[in-house]
Amino acid sequence: MTVTDETTEAALQERFDATLADGRKIEPRDWMPEPYRQTMIRQIAQHAHSEVIGQQPEGNWITRAPTLARKAVLVAKVQDEAGHGLYLYSACETLGISRDELNRRLHEGRQKYSSIFNYPTLTWADVGAIGWLVDGAAITNQVMLTRTSYGPYARAMIRICKEESFHQRQGFEIMHTLATGTDEQRAMAQDALDRWWWPSISMFGPPDAESVHTEQSVAWGIKLETNDQLRQKFVDQTVPQADYLGLRIPDPDLRWNEERGHYDFGAIDWDDFWKVVRGDGPCNRERLEHKRATWEAGAWVREAALAHAAKKSGRDTTTEEAR
Amino acid sequence: MRASEQGWPLWEVFVRADRGLNHVHAGSVHAVDAETALQAARDVYTRRAEGVSIWVVRSTEIVASDPDRRDDWFGDLKPYRHPTFYEIPDAIGHM
Ligand SMILES: [Fe+2]
Numbered sequence A: 001m002t003v004t005d006e007t008t009e010a011a012l013q014e015r016f017d018a019t020l021a022d023g024r025k026i027e028p029r030d031w032m033p034e035p036y037r038q039t040m041i042r043q044i045a046q047h048a049h050s051e052v053i054g055q056q057p058e059g060n061w062i063t064r065a066p067t068l069a070r071k072a073v074l075v076a077k078v079q080d081e082a083g084h085g086l087y088l089y090s091a092c093e094t095l096g097i098s099r100d101e102l103n104r105r106l107h108e109g110r111q112k113y114s115s116i117f118n119y120p121t122l123t124w125a126d127v128g129a130i131g132w133l134v135d136g137a138a139i140t141n142q143v144m145l146t147r148t149s150y151g152p153y154a155r156a157m158i159r160i161c162k163e164e165s166f167h168q169r170q171g172f173e174i175m176h177t178l179a180t181g182t183d184e185q186r187a188m189a190q191d192a193l194d195r196w197w198w199p200s201i202s203m204f205g206p207p208d209a210e211s212v213h214t215e216q217s218v219a220w221g222i223k224l225e226t227n228d229q230l231r232q233k234f235v236d237q238t239v240p241q242a243d244y245l246g247l248r249i250p251d252p253d254l255r256w257n258e259e260r261g262h263y264d265f266g267a268i269d270w271d272d273f274w275k276v277v278r279g280d281g282p283c284n285r286e287r288l289e290h291k292r293a294t295w296e297a298g299a300w301v302r303e304a305a306l307a308h309a310a311k312k313s314g315r316d317t318t319t320e321e322a323r
Numbered sequence B: 001m002r003a004s005e006q007g008w009p010l011w012e013v014f015v016r017a018d019r020g021l022n023h024v025h026a027g028s029v030h031a032v033d034a035e036t037a038l039q040a041a042r043d044v045y046t047r048r049a050e051g052v053s054i055w056v057v058r059s060t061e062i063v064a065s066d067p068d069r070r071d072d073w074f075g076d077l078k079p080y081r082h083p084t085f086y087e088i089p090d091a092i093g094h095m
């Protein structure tokens, strides 16, 4: 449908605004302003890509998990992340963009994924730290997003949040086992916390004062809390957990502020954050190269499946789809 | 364009959580045919045995009403179809 009549467009905008003002959801076939659609595509795609790329750092430890039980849990967790990516691609496609186009934009570096996955997993404790901290931070953000204004995104988030809590708990349990183990194991847990703490609290994005998207996203009901509010929530929840583990959070400025009723914490190194976002983190190139390589290596499977379906249906769907 | 880039068809997935409940829309999957669509739907949407049955429907086969014409479809409220439209004296008790 093309809307050329200005009054019609104004009426549509008014109805869109009223839907948001009432706290109701925007659904795929509703009229929506083009910038809202593009913002939603960008955000859901980036979220989907993060779930998919996020399989790599943890997948790195599947063959070396310390016990069969740990291995089974890790496989189930990584499999969930693949599922999360697929729920989100499915939600994103309702905005009128194809799966192939989303893959292409990721592979060509035109859409991003969360920078957290550009750090390496050097020891088994990193698998614990990721579940505890990275999934923990993701959950804080995702719980908010279950109430986001775009219906398919909100529903995907509800499904995802139900599955996430096991991710964080298995990570915490790994950390607990190491933290109550030998001196060497405790040192390994502490080292993982030291390396993952700052990247984890950076996951919420730049401070509100510098965030280009926050204000508009709040106005559109996409975000219901700001980056700084979510970060504070995560820090407040996590500090007591670190205390319980007997591990030290690597921030000399971290202390309870009685007056605010929150933990104060030190300044994040945003230069490092932006360096990783721009592509110069420790694993950026490796992650994207691996993703592209698996996509290429899987091409014959996709082609064979199409050929098989065409043969079975007795017609050439290959040429039909190509038109 | 490579053959594999032509995109597998899109299927909408509906999951029945338990006997006696409706199939509810869960999301979508890409698959070349009905059989593999069902398998993909099981792997993607029921990793924790969330269902007792799955439907998959080619997305292009779904015919939907136009949400921009909601009033034409659903605007006719007819409040007298609801029991609360009628006043019943307290004296006669629950009805
Ligand atoms: Fe996830």
Ligand SMILES: [Fe+2]
Pocket (backbone or CB within 6 Å): A081, A135, A164, A167
């Ligand atoms: Fe997760």
